[in-house]
Amino acid sequence: MKIKRFLAGLLSVALLCGLLTVVPASAAAGTTSVSGFTDITDPDVSEAAEVLRLLGVVNGTGGTLFNPGGTLTRAEFCKMAIEIMGKGEEASAQMNRTIFLDVKGDHWARGYINLAASTRLGGGEDGSGGEMLMVGVGDGTFQPGRTITFAEAVTTMMRMLGYTASDVAAGSPWYSGYLAAASVIGLTDGLSLTWNSTITRGQTAILFENMLYTAPKDSESPYLTQLGGSITDEAVVLSLDATAADGTAGCILTTGSADPYKTNHVPFDTALAGSRARLVLDKGSKVIAILPSQGGTQRATSVVSAEINSVTVSGGEKLDVAPDTPVYRESGETTYRDIYLNLKTGAALVLRYGATGKLEYLYLPSTQASETAVVAKATGSGNPFASLVGNDTGYRILKNGLPATLSDIRQYDVATYDKASKTLYICDLRLTGVYENVSPSPATPLSVTIMGATFPVLSSAYADLASFKIGDTVTLLLTSDGQVAGAVSPSVAKSTTVGVAKMEGTTATVTPLADIRDSDGKKVVFTGATIYTEESAAQMQGQLVTVSSNKLGMLSLSRLSGSGASGALDVAARTLGEDKLADNVVLYERVGRGAPVEISFDQLTRTTVPADRITYVGKDYAGRVNFIVFDDVTGDQYTYGFAKKGTVTGEKNQVSFTNTSVSVEIGKGQYSEELITGAPIKDGDLVGIAASLDTISGVPKLSNWVALKAVENVPRSAFEMNEYINPESKAPIGTVTTRDMVLPIAGNVLCYNNTTKTWFDSLNEARAYADTLTIYYDRAPQEGGKVRLVVVG
Structure with a gap:
């Protein structure tokens, strides 16, 4: 509803002879809620009609029809006024009186009209003064069948709010004072009608809803409270489909409320979930409307990836998120720091920004992605997951975190459905291995163990698992969070779980790239013997592999067959x-x-990455590039500092040996791990070193090293620092301009005082200490180089 005044607190306005405090109407502002009436297309009218239906003021024109464009007679309006005042039960007692000549004894509205003509409002406590709710037309008649005008309707409502002719400015026409006063207090907001306009049923619904949120004369509470209703304090809506203690579903849960509120409202718009809002309650404390806060904005999106200080959302946009940002979900409140590691690709996310544009909090819609998952055992026409979405329409589909369509569904894909966000999540993650164990029993397999990891089992997989026995090789069909949704023979579907192999002799440890969690919530890592000799196993070191198993305690690794890039990477164009x-x-x-x-x-500080620096490119089921492995393009995988030479000893085949090692000082008394090397590095050299997965007697070899280059006498003014600096990120925190180039500054840049032989805690401390500094960088900026070390003194 386009209301000028919003429920952001109690507002005071000077009106005529006194001070009137108004709680302005804003029912359903910003929502697209629908009502129980099927013939209303205007969302404002729809919500207003629904509120009046819940209060028992209207029941439509039959069935699910409201006839919003129809007009109201004076008799029909009279009934609505009596009902909204809560006096409907008193009407029958007025049926035997004759007040108006044209309202005969058999007139359906006789009781309501007589009651309205006998109800004095706006008078003193002794009953003096005031005005009747509705009166005749001056000739002893009421004209019950005549269409009511805008002026008559507004005047009646102003009387219900306690105003009489003496409270409003005198006007030449009898109605002018009432209309002017009604405009001031917000009663007629959203309506543009002349005094003698006929008012439709839809416009009347808006007028009555406005009145509910308007404070009567000399009151600071809205009219709704006179009916026993109330408006809660502003809170975050956690769920629109919570379950009450007595099992009632479809309840509204907010922060600050121990129990969810029940409602008879038709389902609210799911966009309200996560919003900051007030609930409008009837006298039975049931929700009849939700009033979203008008301060700030709200954005619904989905997660692509998450880091400690940022989240990348659908479309590739990276948004800053402070670690202590509040996070709300149906289970309660936490912080971004506590949950960012568990944010799954494709997860629904709502971001709430304040009026100044600052991020206030995040909201995670319920993962009630039904515990029931469905496996696409067959594909073709139609939606194999139709049983999950039920009658919902307008739902979105995400496969492996990306928007998808029904044509993207493949056999043995797994789907779960989040009803709150109307999102169908599809995953093609599979894992093949030996069926090692089941708990508590094969008949009720709540968890299964495969390749040493235990996974929770959804009920959709019970029948599938029943056809396998302990010791069989099975392919588990997994949801995106590692739950077993189904199981098939490896001859039907093979493992798609990809990881990085680390070899210790012929034993492999594979860490999946997907964030797969076991039944205890721990990240899954697979370890087992392989069929390789030590020589061939060494060739698998650090490779990207698909992992599976067909024998207890053994891992089968298959190197990914993707190729290198066919062209350069354009970083900006993606x-x-x-x-x-x-x-x-x-x-x-x-x-x-x-x-x-x-x-x-x-x-990636360079604008392009040439094809010869890209060693692997993977594509998803739709042919999109979803995986890239670079060959040393950022310099961030090196550890930089002052070199320290050493030796390490070992033994192989009962022969002792000694190797030269190198580490780097990265802080006072702090050194990186020792790496075995034959590189010509001397003590004190400023270098960067990178470890290999190859080892000698358990000590890693040096994979590569780089000598840092110096630029001396760089003034502190040459440094341009970013406004926001995240000390945990490896992304650049600014730039430094020298005579020959502009170099990004690494996020983990080290700073050393050569005079005191101590380390600074930050670059700003180093800049504050000296007017000029010496910077050390690893390579040219066009090759991805950055400032790695700053020395003063």
Whole structure:
């Protein structure tokens, strides 16, 4: 409803001869709620009619029809006025009186009309003064069948609010004072009618709803409270489909309320979930309307990836999120710091911004993605997941975190449905291994163990698992959060779980790239022997592999067969050659035979990455680039500092040996791990070193190293720092301009005082200490170089 005044507190306005406090109407502002009437298209009228229906003021024109464009007679309006005052039960006692000549004994509204003509409002406590609710037309008649005018309707409502002719400015026409006063207090907001306009049923509904939120004369509470209703304090709406203690479903849960509120309202718009709002309650404390706060904005989106200080959402936009930002969900309140690691790709997310544009809080819609999941055992025409969505329309589909359509569904895909956000989540994650254990029993497999990891089982998988016995090899069909939704033979569907292999002799440890959690909530890591010899196992070190198992205690690894890039990566355009990147593309970087490490686009300071620096490109089921492995493009996988040479000893085949090692000082008394090396690095050199997954007697080898280059006498004014600095990020925190170039400053830049032989805690401390500084960088900026170390003194 387009109301000028919003329920943001009690407002005071000077009106005529006194001070009137108004709680202005804003029923359903910002919502698209629908009512129980099927012939209303205007959302404002729809919500107003629904509120009046719940209060028992209207019941439509038969069935589910309201006839919003129809007009009202004076008799029909009279009945509505009596009902909204809560006096409907008194009407029957007035049926035997004759007050108006044209309201005969058999007139259906006789009791209501007589009661209205006998109800004095706005008078003193002794009954003196005031005016009758409704009166005749001056000739002893009421004209019950005549269409009521806007002026007559407003005048009646002003009397219900306690105003009489003496309270409003005198006007030449009898109605002018009432209309002027009604406009001031917000009673006629949303309506533009002349005094003699006929008023439709829809417009009347808006007028009555306005009155509910308007304070009567000399009152600071809205008219609603005179009917026994109330308006709660502003709170965050946690759920629109909560369950009360007695089992009643479809209840409204907010922060600050121990129990959810019941309601007979038709389902509210799901966009209200997560909003800051007030609830309008009837005398039975049931919700009849939700009034969203008018301060700030709200944005609904989905998660692509999450970091400690930011979240990347659908479309690839990266949004800053402070770690202590409140997070609301149906289970209660927490902080972003506590949940960001558990945010799944494709998860629904609502961001609430204040009036100044600052992020106030996040809301996570219920993951009531029904505990029942469905497996697409067959595909073709129609939706194989129709049983999940039921009668819902307008739902969205996300597959592996990306928007999808029914044509993207493949056999053995798994789906869950979040009714609150109307989102169908589809996943094609599968894992093949030996069926090791089941709990509590094969008949009720609440959890199963495969490759040493225990996964929770959904009821949809019970029948599938019944066809397998302990010791069989089985392919589990998983939801995006690692729950077992189904099971099939490996001859039908094979593992799609991809991870990074780390070899210790012929034993492999594989860490899946997907955030798969076991039944205890711990990230799954698979460990087992392989069929490889030590020589061939060494070739699997650090490789991206699909992992499975067909024998207890054994892992089967298959290197990904993806190729390198066919063209350069355009970082700004998010294209790789002629291919567009998927919104949820995952970026990894490795140095030589080092472990692949996930990176973000923010760490790519170069505008393009040539194809020869991209070692692997993976595509999803739709042919979109969703996985890229870079060959040493950011420099962020090195540890930088002052080199320290050393030695490590070991033994192989009963022969002792000694190797030269190197580490770097990264703080007072703090050193990186030792790496075995033969590189020509001397003590005290400023270098960066990167570890390999290859080891000698358990000590990693040096995968690569870089000597830092110096630029001396750089003034502190040459540093341009970002407004927001996140000390935990490897993304650049600013730039420094020298005579020859502009270099990004690494987020983990180290700062050293050569005079005192101590380390600074931050770059700003180093800049404050000296007018000029020496910066050390790893490579040219066009090659992804950054400032890695700053020295003063």
